[in-house]
Amino acid sequence: MIAVLAPSLASPPTAVRHSGSWGSALEMPGSVGLNYGVVRLGSSEVPSVNAISCPSANNCSAGGEYTDRAGHGQAFVVDDVGGHWQSAIEVPESAALNAGGHAEINSVSCASAGNCAAGGDFATSSGGLEAMVVDEVGGVWAPAIEVPATEVLNSYGDASVVSMSCTSPGYCSAGGFYTDRDGSQAFVVDEVAGIWGMAQEIPGILNTGGNAQVRSLSCAAPGDCSAGGYYATGRSGFGAFVVNETNGVWSRAEAVPNSAHLDTGHLAGLDLVSCSGIGICSAVGDYLTVTDGRSVEQPFVVTESDGVWGPAASMLLPYRLIAAGRVDATALSCAIPGKCTVGGDYWNKNDNWHVFAESQVNGTWREAAEIPGTGPLNAGNNAQVNSVSCGAGGYCAAAGYVTTARRTQQAFVVLETQNVWHAAQILPNSQRLNMGGAAEVGAVSCTPSGFCAAGGDYTARGGSQQLFVAAFQP
Numbered sequence: 001m002i003a004v005l006a007p008s009l010a011s012p013p014t015a016v017r018h019s020g021s022w023g024s025a026l027e028m029p030g031s032v033g034l035n036y037g038v039v040r041l042g043s044s045e046v047p048s049v050n051a052i053s054c055p056s057a058n059n060c061s062a063g064g065e066y067t068d069r070a071g072h073g074q075a076f077v078v079d080d081v082g083g084h085w086q087s088a089i090e091v092p093e094s095a096a097l098n099a100g101g102h103a104e105i106n107s108v109s110c111a112s113a114g115n116c117a118a119g120g121d122f123a124t125s126s127g128g129l130e131a132m133v134v135d136e137v138g139g140v141w142a143p144a145i146e147v148p149a150t151e152v153l154n155s156y157g158d159a160s161v162v163s164m165s166c167t168s169p170g171y172c173s174a175g176g177f178y179t180d181r182d183g184s185q186a187f188v189v190d191e192v193a194g195i196w197g198m199a200q201e202i203p204g205i206l207n208t209g210g211n212a213q214v215r216s217l218s219c220a221a222p223g224d225c226s227a228g229g230y231y232a233t234g235r236s237g238f239g240a241f242v243v244n245e246t247n248g249v250w251s252r253a254e255a256v257p258n259s260a261h262l263d264t265g266h267l268a269g270l271d272l273v274s275c276s277g278i279g280i281c282s283a284v285g286d287y288l289t290v291t292d293g294r295s296v297e298q299p300f301v302v303t304e305s306d307g308v309w310g311p312a313a314s315m316l317l318p319y320r321l322i323a324a325g326r327v328d329a330t331a332l333s334c335a336i337p338g339k340c341t342v343g344g345d346y347w348n349k350n351d352n353w354h355v356f357a358e359s360q361v362n363g364t365w366r367e368a369a370e371i372p373g374t375g376p377l378n379a380g381n382n383a384q385v386n387s388v389s390c391g392a393g394g395y396c397a398a399a400g401y402v403t404t405a406r407r408t409q410q411a412f413v414v415l416e417t418q419n420v421w422h423a424a425q426i427l428p429n430s431q432r433l434n435m436g437g438a439a440e441v442g443a444v445s446c447t448p449s450g451f452c453a454a455g456g457d458y459t460a461r462g463g464s465q466q467l468f469v470a471a472f473q474p
Helices: 319-324
Strands: 048-056 059-067 073-081 103-112 115-123 129-137 160-168 171-180 183-192 212-221 224-232 238-246 269-277 280-291 294-305 326-336 339-347 353-361 384-390 395-403 409-417 440-446 452-459 465-473
Touching (some): 059 115, 059 440, 059 452, 073 115, 073 465, 115 171, 129 160, 238 280, 269 339, 353 395, 409 465
Parallel strands (some): 048 440, 073 103, 212 269, 238 269, 269 326, 294 326, 384 440
Antiparallel strands (some): 048 059, 115 160, 224 238, 280 294
């Protein structure tokens, strides 16, 4: 039985009006000079915007991956300055690091306009991956560096920065994984006064099977952060963990309270963390239940108050989502304490994928519902939410892709204002760019004033994958 604690998100889109509109999607300036967009057969190098961060209206930074003339993946960053997107650039010195032909930015966080940090990975000549970070100071991107100490920790050559969070210029934290003789291990690293410290394995990681990762990290103030991910259990399964940093010191990781009780299928993990204050965070993960021989993957939510994580609870889902058998929460954003938004997708018995959202209002999670307007857009029955961002002023945006009746994949965006979702729409001008029929928004970021920026990719007429940016002006 599903308890409904608050009205559904499926309120009529006309219940609350909003001003403003999405501008036209534009080819990312400078990207054509970098990105040949050719995906070689058998290659995993796909041009994409993986992250974007807007500390104020019309001031943003984004990063991701492009493919060079040889079809190798290279890392890029790009800035929006005063409402004008500058030319995308290869991450300084990343090509010199990237002897193996694969580099990318996975996460970007900006403390103020022109003061950001980004993290990702690059490949060595032997094909292994190493973790990297890069800073922007005063609007200028510095050379990328390998995360200090990971070269020694990562003895088996597979490491990456997965998540980044900055709270003031020169004060950031990042998390990810490296690989040693026992398997992958979860690490965190802090930047203090513009200097990156040594990466450290998370204390008390619980990892008994040699497979652990930080999947998400969020900071409310310098040295005050929360992170989460997964670890291998002694049952040949996986468990979800959370870990806190207080005054610059990382505590021992703990299993997400109550997650083992939910996770009868022994396959849990925490994927998303967002903090709106010191010791005030929400997180979302997933778990597996097995009933009468049938496996059902479902999301959970868990809240931290005053630095203490409460028990995980199943996400409030209508029966038709639970009956689908698989529900994935893919994006989370918390703007103020007690106000968060989750987006994701669910699968139904007809092998179709649809998108949903769920909101926390005044500390109470509402029941999830299909995002309004996506039904008609997603006539091809394959959709996904890639990113959600909320500003403290009450605006949220979600974005990803839908599949039309003609089986073309199109980029969509949708706004939430005053806890009501409006009708989703195809991002203006993206269909004109997307002559090859495969486009999506990869990342979105919103400010308290209601300004939002989005970045993604599309397929040009000749079949090459290209990059775009767009903005919502309130």
